[in-house]
Amino acid sequence: MGYLPEKRGVYRKMKMVDFLLHMGVLKGLTRADAKRRGLQWLERVGLAEVAKKPREELSKGMQQKVQFIAAVIHTPELLILDEHFNGLDPVEMRLLKALIEAEHARGCTVLFETHVMPQAEAMCEHIVMIHQGRKVLDDTLSGISAGHQRNAIQLEPLKPASEVPASVRALPGVLSIEPQGRGYRIALAERTDLPATLAALAREWPPAKLEIVRPSLEDIFIDIVGTDINREHLA
Template sequence: MPVLQFSHLRKAYATTVAVDDVTFEVRPGEVFGLLGPNGAGKTTLIRMLIDIIAPDEGQVLLDGRPLGPADRDRIGYLPEERGLYRKEKVIDILIYFGMLKGLSRRDARARSRAWLERVGLPEVAGRRADSLSKGMQQKVQIAGTLLHEPEILVMDEPFSGLDPLNTVLVKDLLRQRRDAGALVILSTHQMPMVEELCDRVAMIDRGRLVLYGDLEEIRRGYGESAVLVGTHADLRGLAPVASVAQAGSLCRVVLRDGARPSDLMALLQERRIPVDHFEVARMPVEEIFVRTVQARGAATLPTPAAAPAGMERGA
């Protein structure tokens, strides 16, 4: 399976720069999180990937060559704004989707029925789309996105509106494509899903890449900003402490900028404050997201990889 590279992409609409010199790569066999607040430029990046719009500068590369019209059949895209042909039968819609991706009618029909089975909706094949619930329609569209077994899968808010059972189903489908070696891009605001599913992430804010790399490395980069402490003492007011919150039987202590866990430990020992537990806390991805957007200083943020090898400007 090839590597997908976004190389120095830039796109402007009149005086608004939607994407500004963004470079990152997505590798086979991983779930890659594309994150950012509303209006950050994520949708523009996706549209350049699927060839709806062209970049003003830069390229989308697949295994080192520009992605072109011939590669469209290798992509599966679930947009955030869902849409089916409401007055058509479900089976006919799926067959049409499959044929758009290069499948024969016979193969598209067989795969459509198989995918309806996989998403638990074999009984709706002959029903019109407008007779289905919103959740059913979403599962039909997911089936249509996956039935040609895309090598590049882009899912934009795939869990929106799903109940817990169907959320598990979609997570399993994403993992199956990942395990098959596909390039899986997940764009979502649901940070628990990012924590659970994503291997690496890119965070976009106001068109700029502000965070990029292995999710665990990123979390370790932020790891020394909070600690879990077991104590009955009130730690508020201590010099290294920014805030204290209860976390089960422990206190989660967020440290002030520049303070280290060792600074807090030294102070606790100096004041002989009894402690029965002390560990560096894993910062939730949601908190990293908020801090990164608020800081808005990409050059000072912990970024394990600034740009993929071989993708330097002018390469």
């Protein structure tokens, strides 16, 4: 098992290559193998130059990458990550994401905890949501989406329009049309024939972008626990 905690545990005075050697030996590697793997990983994540530097000379992002190496240096079968993108800039986040996906591709099971739901939505196959110590959702990402559909369409007109065409408002099943971002959110009645409505919209109001609105994980979480949140605010 490999574990990357939210709180950084890189030893303050130890050189990074020695830290990784130490962690590798603790996880069953020989000293030679641990040092070799540590140096290879530092090279892989663009930190070869910090091999002989102590933690206090590293940025938070660098420390996070070193700690990730410590979690995977022994090629674990299970990798547990806790808020693993903390302290990383967008470039470093993209690198770490690619490294995590590579670990998963080799057969490692990856479990991570995060409050940033777009991250979970972008990376996870299976989601468990917990609210106040109680599991409120446990399903695959595709299963969650299928079970929480919303009857709405997002349309961005091909050409700017001062008002919504009357023919669009008159389409069967259209309940309301509200401006949102660069386009419009079109709410539909239940059991509306979506393919027919999409085709009619494209015909009546040529779009630059036209898509079915799917709720985000954050939307779904709020839908599930919203009653509890409202109760807490009223208490």
